[in-house]
Amino acid sequence: MSEDRAHGAAEESSTRTPERVFAALPAAQGRGFARTWWGRTWLQALEDTALDGGQLKQGRKYARQGAVGAVSVRPGRITAVVHDPDRTTYRADVLLRELDDDEWDRMLEMVVDEAGHIAALLDRDMPPRLVEDAADVGLELLPGIGDLDPECACGAWDHCPHTTALSYQMARLLDEDPFVLFLMRGRGERELLEALQERSAARAAEGDGGSGTAGRDDGPEGVAAQEAFALGAVLPSLPDRPLPPREPAEIAALDGGTSPAPGLDIDGLTFVAADAASRARRALGEALSPGHASRAVPAPLTEWEDAVRLASALPGRTVSARLAGGCGRTERELEVAVCAWGFGGREALSVLDEGWSPPPGALARARDQLAAAWPAEDGSRPRLRATGARWTAAGTDAQVRYGPDGQWWPYLRKARVWWPAGGPERDPAAALAVAMTGGEDPAEDSAEAVGAGARRDAGQEG
Template sequence: MSDERVRGFPAFGAGGRPARSWWGRAWLSAMEDTALDLRQLKRGRKYAAAGLVGPITVSPGRLAAAVDDVDGGPYRTALRLAELSEADWTRFFDRVASRAGHLAALLDRDMPHDLVEAAADAGVDLLPGIGDLDPECDCPGWELPCRHAAALSFQASWLLDADPFVLLLLRGRGEGEIREELESRTAPVSLTTVDAVDAADRTPGELPGLAGFRPSGAPSIPAAPGVPAEAFALLSANAAGQARALLAGQPWPGRRADAVRLAAEFPTAAERLGSGEEFERAVAAWTHGGPEGLAVLESTWAPPKGALAAARAALVDVTEAEPVFDRNRCTVGEVQLRLDHHGRWHPYRLEGETWWPAGPPESDPGLLLG
């Protein structure tokens, strides 16, 4: 095995934090959703935060460290994840190389949702699913995972936050190998392979000068009958935003959601776009949380049991009240937290008999109970 396929990371000091990236949270969900004892997860989280996990070694199919314990140790602990086959890697490289945005994001140590979804469409699962993480530990405990493997998994999510190439190494390839393969697939064709005369015929001419096309400022558009001048500015800004989203491959909201978005981004136009308490709550939800904020206002869904268990554990130390869970909603007194599909909790406050959006979302629900 080459040195590139073995990476070592120094031990984290004391001071824990939740996984920040969506792929780091997906890693934790794969562990939490198959846990046999949620108490071990809570203890593992504390062990990770206390800095009891030693230096971490990552290699294809295996992530390992020694973990101390107040009752003994250190214990040799590892997490195993199946490597991708050669055919899987070929399909993955084909998909990434076909989209310049995917390649740029990956090299910038980002892992966009659509990259993972594109790989999945090609039959390649990058992120672990339920039962894919196989914990090992030489401690006397029987739980899967034990508190030591749970601690290692929490710290592994921090490594993934900083560098998704850690996940790809676990799946079997080092960063240098991946870069080399992708660069070879995206390199331009050499002109030496093309007939010289034909190449000359295909050489484009010089672009025209653009000095005359530089705008001097925002256009000044007079009001039309029945249409105020500021409406043109709003429409122009909206068209620019839609163009940016389409170029970035982002979905554009439907008609009602778009009206809510416009009212949130252009408050002076809110009265023309909608009215009533329901519309005002929707605008507040978008203001605080964007599309996901609006989604958790208007719909519920059933999150994985592990996500709810993690939330319950995070709330133990910040409230004496018993949280009441109903699908993706958690009510604690006059505060309600709503979980979106990206693992963030959106706070709501009870005003009269109505729940109102109360602030931006957080990955750690405990931070919202102030």
């Protein structure tokens, strides 16, 4: 709820001539008077009608300073007390013609024809289509030139600063609630919605001959959900928010008593089903966590990233080989990628990609960090050979890579393959030290993972 709406207190009776009284709005320093197109149309009618631009300017100043008191809105009229700078007060009124009964009949028929109009109004919106449809049946909802008629206790015959200030504040009220305009035209929100509900129900009854079975033979047709919500239908309350499941789902054995079709990998399909269940459980837990609605939606994984994610669960050599082949990669490339994924997920994969090169500014910052990483006076700085965003310590199998995240990643060469050797570091010297000391032996870890996968394929574990 906006500030303007929070300050508007509405009182509407069940009589034919309701009234709404809005508390005085705060000063409008530093903001416009109308954000919506219908609020701006209201002001355009005022500015096109007034003959004295000086009076308009003075009225805007009054409104900005908060000189307008509580605003009373009723059919055909808005009223407020406006203060002059010397604290003299004047009652100001602005009149707008009410629609007669015939015009309201056409208005109601037009709105009932389009349930979206009701939904928009209840959302405090006035779509241009609604105003256009009203014009098609000969009705002008919004005022035009000469439609806003001023009356002020100061005696001015044209729009004075007092009626102008009131009109500018009215634009702020209209921004928040277009039903205020309908009230000026003669019908309050409750009366209008009740009339629409009655008319909608009558039309539905006429459509099915009063039997409630139009268009079908097995029961009532019902009402479109959008229309039911728009007309304030009484609906049951929502159930309590569910708790996330504590245990992962169990995947039923895919055994139908017959041999699988040629080419169907039952183990692979079972693995993918289990992964889908695990991801669904995690997504549900995240959705039910506090603040979930305000978090940014992460970018979807690429095909290669998702393949690496799946392979990191060690599905076995057969599934891993299919994942690698499906992405046009070798099994060894997938093994290295799985190792990187374990150290840092998709960020680590971006560093693994030797085709990545930072922009010139980032590369300059990386060089500055390298220059500052080792004190020049103690002779500890290693001799580094640069290749793009990679620096290899001369005479060693140790390397550091500068990532898109601005961090440094250690790498170790084993059997002519560069393997990730650890997680990211802010200091390039710390990352190189990890690589120089061997880090976490990636080749051995990968070999153990491959062995575990092979044993799983053979039915020896998992």
